[in-house]
Amino acid sequence: MDLLSKYDVLGAFWVTVQLTFYSAVGALIWGTILAGMRVSPVPLMRGIGTVYVNVVRNTPLTLIIMGTSLGLYSTLGVVLTTKSDKDLLFLPSNNFWLAVLGFVAYTGTFVCESLRSGINTVPVGQAEAARALGLKFTQTLGIIVLPQAFRAVIAPLASVLIALTKNTTVASAIGVAEAAVLMSKMIEFDSQYLFLIFGIIALGFVILTLPTGLFLGAVAKKVAVKR
Amino acid sequence: MSAPSVLYDAPGPKAKTRNVLYTVLFGLVLAAVAWFTISGLAEKGQLEGAKWSPFLLGSTWTEYLLPGLLNTLIAAGLSIVIALPIGFVLGIARLSEHRWISMPAGALVEFFRSLPVLILMIFANELFARFMDVDRDVRPLAAVVTGLVLYNASVLAEVVRAGILSLPKGQSEASMALGLRKGQTMRIILLPQAITAMLPAIVSQLVVILKDSALGGALVGYAELFAQYRYISNNYQNLIPTMIVIAVVYIVINTLLTTFASWLEKRMSRRGRPTVGGGLVEEQAPGMEFTGLRTGDNL
Numbered sequence: 001m002d003l004l005s006k007y008d009v010l011g012a013f014w015v016t017v018q019l020t021f022y023s024a025v026g027a028l029i030w031g032t033i034l035a036g037m038r039v040s041p042v043p044l045m046r047g048i049g050t051v052y053v054n055v056v057r058n059t060p061l062t063l064i065i066m067g068t069s070l071g072l073y074s075t076l077g078v079v080l081t082t083k084s085d086k087d088l089l090f091l092p093s094n095n096f097w098l099a100v101l102g103f104v105a106y107t108g109t110f111v112c113e114s115l116r117s118g119i120n121t122v123p124v125g126q127a128e129a130a131r132a133l134g135l136k137f138t139q140t141l142g143i144i145v146l147p148q149a150f151r152a153v154i155a156p157l158a159s160v161l162i163a164l165t166k167n168t169t170v171a172s173a174i175g176v177a178e179a180a181v182l183m184s185k186m187i188e189f190d191s192q193y194l195f196l197i198f199g200i201i202a203l204g205f206v207i208l209t210l211p212t213g214l215f216l217g218a219v220a221k222k223v224a225v226k227r
Numbered sequence: 228m229s230a231p232s233v234l235y236d237a238p239g240p241k242a243k244t245r246n247v248l249y250t251v252l253f254g255l256v257l258a259a260v261a262w263f264t265i266s267g268l269a270e271k272g273q274l275e276g277a278k279w280s281p282f283l284l285g286s287t288w289t290e291y292l293l294p295g296l297l298n299t300l301i302a303a304g305l306s307i308v309i310a311l312p313i314g315f316v317l318g319i320a321r322l323s324e325h326r327w328i329s330m331p332a333g334a335l336v337e338f339f340r341s342l343p344v345l346i347l348m349i350f351a352n353e354l355f356a357r358f359m360d361v362d363r364d365v366r367p368l369a370a371v372v373t374g375l376v377l378y379n380a381s382v383l384a385e386v387v388r389a390g391i392l393s394l395p396k397g398q399s400e401a402s403m404a405l406g407l408r409k410g411q412t413m414r415i416i417l418l419p420q421a422i423t424a425m426l427p428a429i430v431s432q433l434v435v436i437l438k439d440s441a442l443g444g445a446l447v448g449y450a451e452l453f454a455q456y457r458y459i460s461n462n463y464q465n466l467i468p469t470m471i472v473i474a475v476v477y478i479v480i481n482t483l484l485t486t487f488a489s490w491l492e493k494r495m496s497r498r499g500r501p502t503v504g505g506g507l508v509e510e511q512a513p514g515m516e517f518t519g520l521r522t523g524d525n526l
Contacts, residue, residue: 058481
C-alpha cells in the first residue's frame with residue numbers, strides 16, 4: 001500500500017473533480033444559450049446554433065483540447081490565467097483553464113441537445129391548449145412547457161455531466177495533472193504493480209460516476225412524465 | 228419554420244418585425260466575433276497562403292493524411308467488429324433469468340461503462356508491453372483497439388438490452404405460446420427485430436469510436452489521423468491550418484455517419500418500428516438506463 005503514500009492519488013482526483021465542476025458550470029450556461037438559439041424563432045440564430053453544434057459535436061475532444069493549448073495559447077498567445085508568466089504555476093494554471101474552455105465548448109453542444117430534446121418531448125398540443133386558455137408567452141413557457149421539459153431532461157443531462165467526468169482525462173493530453181496523468185506516472189515508475197494501479201484509478205472513477213448515475217437515474221425515472 | 232413549435236405561435240406582424248430586429252442584432256454580434264477571430268488569426272500570420280498551400284499538394288495527403296485516416300478507420304473498424312459480438316453476449320447475458328449469469332454480466336458492463344476510455348488504453352498499452360510481449364509495431368494499435376473494445380462492448384451491451392426490451396411483450400409471449408424454447412425465442416423472434424431497432428444506435432456508436440480513436444494518436448502513440456498534425460506542422464510551421472484541415476476530415480466523416488443514423492431511424496419510425504435512439508448514445512452514463520432519447524426530427 002505504499003503506492004498510496006508515494007503518489008498523491010487524492011490530489012489527482014481532486015483536480016479531476018475541479019475540472020469537472022468548472023467545466024460543468026460553464027457547459028450548462030453555454031449549452032442553455034445554444035439551446036435558446038436553436039429553438040428561437042429567428043432563422044439566423046437557429047442556423048448558427050445548428051452549425052456550431054454539428055461541427056463541434058463531430059470533432060474529437062482530443063483535437064479540441066490540444067487545439068486550445070497548441071492553437072490558442074502557443075500560436076495565438078491566449079492566456080486565461082491571472083498568474084504572471086514568470087510564476088512556476090503559470091503553465092499548469094493556464095492549461096487547466098484552457099482545458100476547461102475546451103470542455104465547455106464541447107460539452108455545451110451535448111447540454112444543448114439534451115435541453116432541446118427535452119423541449120421536443122412536450123407535445124405541441126400542450127402549448128396550443130395553454131394559448132387557447134389565454135395564457136401569455138411567459139406563462140405558457142413557465143407553467144406549462146418548461147416544467148414538463150425539465151423533468152424529461154434530468155436523465156440525459158445527468159448522463160452528459162457524468163460523461164464529462166470521464167472526458168476530463170483527455171486534459172492529460174495537455175498535461176493537466178489529473179487522474180490519467182497520475183496513472184501514467186505511476187505506471188512509469190512502478191509498472192510491476194500495473195493491476196493494482198489500474199484498480200486504484202478505476203475505483204476512483206467508479207466512485208465518481210456510478211453512484212451519481214444510479215441516483216440521478218432513479219430520480220429521472222421517478223419524476224418522468226408518463227405519456 | 229415549417230412545423231409549429233411548442234414554444235412559439237405562428238408569428239404575427241408584430242413578432243415578425245421583432246424577429247427582423249433580433250436577426251440584425253444577432254448578425255452584428257456574429258460579425259464582431261468573426262472579425263475578432265479573423266483579425267486575430269491574420270495578425271499572427273495564420274491566414275498566409277504559405278501556411279495553407281501544403282494542403283493543395285498531393286504529397287501532404289498521400290504521405291500523411293490518407294495513411295493516418297486509413298489507420299483511424301482500421302482501429303475503428305476492428306473495434307466495432309470485435310465489440311459487437313461481445314456486446315451481444317453481454318447484453319443477452321444481462322437479460323438472463325438466471326441471476327448467476329445476469330449479475331456478473333451487469334457488473335462487468337457497469338464497471339467498464341464507468342471508466343474513461345483513456346484509462347483503459349493506457350492500461351492495455353502497459354499490459355501488452357510488460358506482461359504480454361506484443362510486438363512493438365502493433366502494440367499501439369492493439370492498445371487502442373483493446374481500450375475501445377472494452378468500453379464500447381459494454382455500451383453496446385446496453386444498446387442490445389434496450390433494443391430487446393423495446394419490443395412489445397406480446398412477441399415473446401406469442402412465441403412461448405407456440406412452444407418455442409427460450410433460446411429459440413431469442414434467436415428467431417427477438418434478436419432479428421431488436422437488431423433493426425438497434426441499427427441507428429450502432430451507427431452513432433461508430434462516431435464515438437472514431438472520435439475516441441484520436442486519443443490513441445495523442446497519448447498512446449498510434450499513428451492515426453490526428454497524430455499526423457505533428458509531422459505536417461513540423462514541416463510547414465502551420466499548426467492552426469493543419470488542425471483545422473484534420474478537424475474538417477473528422478467532421479465530414481462523422482456528419483455522414485450521423486446523417487445515415489438519423490435517416491435509418493426516420494425510415495424505421497415511418498414504418499412504425501421501435502428504435503433505440505441514435506444521437507445521444509455517447510452520453511450514456513453508468514448505472515443509468517439507456518435513455519434512448521431521440522435528437523429530434525429536425526436535426
